[in-house]
Amino acid sequence: MRKLLVFVITCMVIMAFSLPAMGAKKIVVGFPMYLSGGGAVFGKPSAEGAKMLVKEVNDAGGVLGRKIELLVRDCKSSPDEATRVAKEMILKDNIDFLVGGLTSSQGLALSDVSKHEKIVYIAPIPKVAKMCEKPRLHSYVFRSACNSKTEGRSAAVLAAKHPWKRIATVGPDYSYGWSVTGAFIPWLKNIKPEVEIVHQAWPKLGESDYTPFISVILASKPDAVFSTLWGGHFITFAKQARDYGFFEKVGFVSAGEAGCMEAIRGAGDDMPLGIISNAYDTFWHPDTAWHRDWVGRVNKFMGTKYASSWAGTGYDAMKFLTEAIKKAGTTDTDKVIKALEGLTIDCSVGKLTMRAKDHQAVRGMYWGPVTKVPEYPFPILKPVRYIPADELMD
Amino acid sequence: MSRQNWILIAILVLMGLIPVTGSRYYVFLLTDILIFGLFALSLNLLLGYTGLVSFGHAAYFGIGCYACGLLIKKAGLSFGIAFAATGFFGAAAALIIGFFCVRLTRIYFALLTLAFSQIVWAIVFKWNSLTGGDTGIYDINFPKFLDSRTKYFYFTLAVVSISVLILRKIVNSPFGRILMTIRDNPERTEFIGINVKLFQLLAFIISGFFSAISGGLFAVFNHSIFPDFCYWPVSAEVLIMTILGGMYSFFGPLVGAAVLLYLRMEVTSYTVYWPFILGTILILLLFFFPGGIVGFIENQIKRWRSSK
Amino acid sequence: MSFDLSFVVLQLLNGLTNAMFIFLIASGLSIIFGVLGVLNFAHGSLYMLGAYATYQCVSLFVDSPGQFWWAVIAASVAVALLGGIIERLLLRRLYHQEELNQLLLTYALVLVLGDLARFIWGVDQLSVSRPAVLRGAVEILGQYFPKYNVFILFLGPCVAFLFWFFMLRTRWGRMVRAAALDRETLGALGVNVDRLFTVVFMIGSWFGALGGALVAPVITIRPGMDVEIIINAFIVVVIGGLGSFWGTFLGALIVGPVYALGILVFPRLSMIFIYVIMVVVLMTRPWGLLGRPLQR
Numbered sequence: 002m003r004k005l006l007v008f009v010i011t012c013m014v015i016m017a018f019s020l021p022a023m024g025a026k027k028i029v030v031g032f033p034m035y036l037s038g039g040g041a042v043f044g045k046p047s048a049e050g051a052k053m054l055v056k057e058v059n060d061a062g063g064v065l066g067r068k069i070e071l072l073v074r075d076c077k078s079s080p081d082e083a084t085r086v087a088k089e090m091i092l093k094d095n096i097d098f099l100v101g102g103l104t105s106s107q108g109l110a111l112s113d114v115s116k117h118e119k120i121v122y123i124a125p126i127p128k129v130a131k132m133c134e135k136p137r138l139h140s141y142v143f144r145s146a147c148n149s150k151t152e153g154r155s156a157a158v159l160a161a162k163h164p165w166k167r168i169a170t171v172g173p174d175y176s177y178g179w180s181v182t183g184a185f186i187p188w189l190k191n192i193k194p195e196v197e198i199v200h201q202a203w204p205k206l207g208e209s210d211y212t213p214f215i216s217v218i219l220a221s222k223p224d225a226v227f228s229t230l231w232g233g234h235f236i237t238f239a240k241q242a243r244d245y246g247f248f249e250k251v252g253f254v255s256a257g258e259a260g261c262m263e264a265i266r267g268a269g270d271d272m273p274l275g276i277i278s279n280a281y282d283t284f285w286h287p288d289t290a291w292h293r294d295w296v297g298r299v300n301k302f303m304g305t306k307y308a309s310s311w312a313g314t315g316y317d318a319m320k321f322l323t324e325a326i327k328k329a330g331t332t333d334t335d336k337v338i339k340a341l342e343g344l345t346i347d348c349s350v351g352k353l354t355m356r357a358k359d360h361q362a363v364r365g366m367y368w369g370p371v372t373k374v375p376e377y378p379f380p381i382l383k384p385v386r387y388i389p390a391d392e393l394m395d
Numbered sequence: 396m397s398r399q400n401w402i403l404i405a406i407l408v409l410m411g412l413i414p415v416t417g418s419r420y421y422v423f424l425l426t427d428i429l430i431f432g433l434f435a436l437s438l439n440l441l442l443g444y445t446g447l448v449s450f451g452h453a454a455y456f457g458i459g460c461y462a463c464g465l466l467i468k469k470a471g472l473s474f475g476i477a478f479a480a481t482g483f484f485g486a487a488a489a490l491i492i493g494f495f496c497v498r499l500t501r502i503y504f505a506l507l508t509l510a511f512s513q514i515v516w517a518i519v520f521k522w523n524s525l526t527g528g529d530t531g532i533y534d535i536n537f538p539k540f541l542d543s544r545t546k547y548f549y550f551t552l553a554v555v556s557i558s559v560l561i562l563r564k565i566v567n568s569p570f571g572r573i574l575m576t577i578r579d580n581p582e583r584t585e586f587i588g589i590n591v592k593l594f595q596l597l598a599f600i601i602s603g604f605f606s607a608i609s610g611g612l613f614a615v616f617n618h619s620i621f622p623d624f625c626y627w628p629v630s631a632e633v634l635i636m637t638i639l640g641g642m643y644s645f646f647g648p649l650v651g652a653a654v655l656l657y658l659r660m661e662v663t664s665y666t667v668y669w670p671f672i673l674g675t676i677l678i679l680l681l682f683f684f685p686g687g688i689v690g691f692i693e694n695q696i697k698r699w700r701s702s703k
Numbered sequence: 704m705s706f707d708l709s710f711v712v713l714q715l716l717n718g719l720t721n722a723m724f725i726f727l728i729a730s731g732l733s734i735i736f737g738v739l740g741v742l743n744f745a746h747g748s749l750y751m752l753g754a755y756a757t758y759q760c761v762s763l764f765v766d767s768p769g770q771f772w773w774a775v776i777a778a779s780v781a782v783a784l785l786g787g788i789i790e791r792l793l794l795r796r797l798y799h800q801e802e803l804n805q806l807l808l809t810y811a812l813v814l815v816l817g818d819l820a821r822f823i824w825g826v827d828q829l830s831v832s833r834p835a836v837l838r839g840a841v842e843i844l845g846q847y848f849p850k851y852n853v854f855i856l857f858l859g860p861c862v863a864f865l866f867w868f869f870m871l872r873t874r875w876g877r878m879v880r881a882a883a884l885d886r887e888t889l890g891a892l893g894v895n896v897d898r899l900f901t902v903v904f905m906i907g908s909w910f911g912a913l914g915g916a917l918v919a920p921v922i923t924i925r926p927g928m929d930v931e932i933i934i935n936a937f938i939v940v941v942i943g944g945l946g947s948f949w950g951t952f953l954g955a956l957i958v959g960p961v962y963a964l965g966i967l968v969f970p971r972l973s974m975i976f977i978y979v980i981m982v983v984v985l986m987t988r989p990w991g992l993l994g995r996p997l998q999r
Contacts, residue, residue: 036667037818038927041826075667078927080531081621089660092420106530106621113533113619129530137533174521174971175529205974206529207931209922210724212717212852213963219846220710233828233923240830241921244840244849267828267923448803495986502742502802503989506941510981513934517975627934631810638807668822674814681808682796 031090033076035103050312053302054319080110105129105177112142125318143360145318153184154393161192165224172229174203231257240271248273261310284308313349365390414545429555435636435648437605443642445598446578450505451512455603457625459610464532474538485607493599516625531621641687709844720852722959723859729936731910737946745812747933753915771834779912786908829924944994
C-alpha cells in the first residue's frame, strides 16, 4: 500500500520535472560525441570545432535570422550510448538536426536513428563506407568525413610506390578495421598484382598487449605492414613494437590518423619516425593565407598553440549544415536534404563538395611520413600532401 | 478487491493516459522505464527474494534482444511469434547457465554468472556473420499493428503489467515463500527437506525468462541492438537500479529504474561527469539509505505513524 | 606460415611478460580478498591511477638521473596511501554487511575514481618513456626481445618471492596470514585488526599501482584503462584461487601464455577461450587451482 503511494509520487515528480524545453526560435543541433574514454582525445576537439562554427555563425547574426544552439553530449565509445543520447535529444530537447558520433559503429547507429526519426544526420568522423552505400544509405544521412574506402585506397596508392611485395595487415577486429583493410587490399592488388598478403592480424579493439601479434607479424616476414590501429591503440602498438626492431625491419603505412598531432604528441618519444600516416588537418600545411587564417582561428578559440587536427571535423560538418539551411532558406528537413546534395563549402581543407548520389563528401586526407623537424617539439608529417578523394571513391 | 489493487489500477490508468499529453518525450521515457523496470524486477527475483547475486544478468537481457532481433530480421518471423519465443530463449539460456551456477554460493556464484555473461558477450561480438559484430542489428521496425511510439508504449505497458502481475503472484505464492526461506537460511531450508538447488534454478529460469522478455521489448523499441547490451557494465547498472529502488520491496526495482533513467537523462544534459554523480549516489545509498528509496520511505512512514 | 622453434619461444616469452604484468596487478586483488574478504572492483582504478601518477611524477623528476624509478616508487606509494584513505573512510564501514554492498561500493569507486582521473588529467593520451637503460632489445635465438620485457620477466618472480618472504618471516606477515584465517581470534589476542586491515588494503593497492606504473611505458595511459583490466585481473585471480597469492602467480602463468599462443592457433577466439577456462575452473574447483575452500 505505502509502496504504491511512493510509486505514484515518483511518477508525478518525474512528469513534473521532465517537461521538455519547448522549441524556442533557435535552430537546435544535437551533437553526441565520444567525450569519455580512450577516444575522447579526438572527440573533444571535434566538439570544440563545432562550437567554434556556431560561435562564428551566431556572431554574424545566425542563419535565416535565427541563432544556432549546439547541444554537445557525451555518448562514450559505444553505438548503444550514441543511439540513446541521440533519441533523448530528439525527443526531449527537440533538436532540429543531428551531427556527431566518432566510431564507425556509432555512425551506423546514428544513421539508423536519423532514418527512423526522419531527421537530417551528418557524420563528422565515422568513416565506415557502408553507411553511405546501399542498402544502408537513406535520404537523411550525410557524411562530411572521409570514408574508409578513400582512406584504404589512398594508403594503397602510397604503398604501391614502394618496392614492397609482401604485405601484412594489422587492424582492430571490428567494422572500421575490416572496412579500411578491405578497401586497401584489392586496390593495392589492382595497382600491383604481384603483391602478396602474407599475414592478417586482428587484435581485439582496445587490446593492451600487442606483443604476441607483433612477433607473429614479424615471423611472416613482410616487407611492409598496413595498420588501421587508430589513436591510443596505435600508440600502444608502436611502443611495444619498437623494441622488436619492428619499424627498422618493415615499412609501415598507418591509416587511422596515427599521424595526427594528438596521436604523435601522445606517443612522445615512442613515435616511430619514417612511417607513413594520415591526418584530417595539419596546422603547418598548406602554408596559404586561408589555411593560416583557419589555424589562427582554431588556436584562438581553443586557446592552443598548435591547432588540433580534429577541430575541422566538427567544424566542417556544422558548416555543411548551416550552409545548407542558408541555401534552402528554411529548416524544413526535405528542403535541407535537397540543399545538401551537391553543396560545396569552404572549410578547414579548402573546398568540399557533398555528392548528391551517395551523400558522401568528396574528401581526402593529408598523408606523409612522420619526420622530426627543428621547428616543433614533436615530429610532424613531412613532406605532407593532401591526397584528394576524387579518383578513389567509386 | 484490496486497496492495493485499486491503487495499482489507478496507476495503470494514469500511465495509460500519458500519451494524451501529446508529449513524445514522456512516452519514450516511460517505455524505457517500463522495460528496464521489468528487467530490474526479474533480477530482483534472484537478488532480493532468493538471495543470489547475479553479476551477469546482462546476458539474458542481451539474449532477449538478439533472439527477438534475429528472429525478425534473419528468420523473417513476424513480430508476434518472435516476441513470444524471446522469453523461452532467455529461459533456456538461464536453464543451462543456471544449472552450473546454482552449485556455487555467494561470491563464486556472482563470478560464475559474470564469466558466463562475458562468454555470451564475446560470442555475440565475434560471431559477425550472424550478429553483425560491433555494428549490431539495425532497422528492427515496429510491427504493422504497432506502427507508432504510442502504440508500442501501450503494448509495452500491457506486457510489463502482465509480467509484473505474474511475478507478484509468484513471490506471494508458496513457491515465493520457499525462495525467501532459502534467502534467509539456505542450510536450514535444506534440512527441512527442500531441494534448495532446484528452487534456486527455477528462480533463475523465471528471472532469465522475464529478463529476455524485457530485452525483446527493448530490441524493437530501440530499433537496433548492439553487443554492449550483454556487456558486464549493463549487469552492474541493473543491479544499481535494484538497490537504488530497494531490493526488499516488490516494486523497489521499478522505482529504482525510473529514478536512475530519469536522473541520467537530466544530468547528462548538463555535464559529462555522470559516472561521478552515479558513483556518489551509490555510495550515499549504501551508507545512509541501505533499504533503497522505497525502503527509506517505508521507514519514514512507519516512524510517522508510530509517532502519531 | 611455418612456426620455427625460436619463434614459439619468443611467443612464449611474450606471453610470460604479459603474465608478469597481470600477476603484479592481480596479486593485490588477491591479497585484499584473502584477508578482507572484499572483491575489489576498484582495483582496476588503482592500477589506472598508478599509471597516471607515474606520468605526473616523471614530469616532476624531470632532471634527476633515476627519473623513471623515482616516479614508479612515488606513484605507487601515493596510490597506496589513497587506498589507505579509501579503506579507512569507506570500506571499513561495510565489513559487517553483505558481500553485495561491498561489491557495489567498490563499483561506485570505479565510477568516481575514473571521473576524478578524467577531471585531473583530461582525456588526452599520455605516454611514459622507458628508462634509458631498458631501451632497445636483446637477441634471443636470433630474435629481438625488448630489454624492458626481460626486466619485467625478472621483476615479477622477485616481487613474488620478496612478498612471500615478508609473509613468512616478518611479524606483520604472520599477522596478515593469521587474519586471513581467523580475524576474531587475532583480535582477541590483542592485535589491532583494524590497523592491520588498513595496511593490507594499502599493500594490495600498492601492488595494483605498481602494475600500473610499470606497464605505463608499454601502453597508452588513457581514461577507460581501469575497466579494461579489471575483468582480466578477476579471471587470473579466480583461476589461481581467490585469496591465494601463489595461485594468482599460477593463474597469470596460465592466462598469459595461453592467450599469446592461442593467437597462433585460433587468432580470433583467444578471448573466448580465456573466459571458458574461468568457467571450467569455477565449475570444477570454485576455490581455484591453489586456493582453499572458503570457510567464512
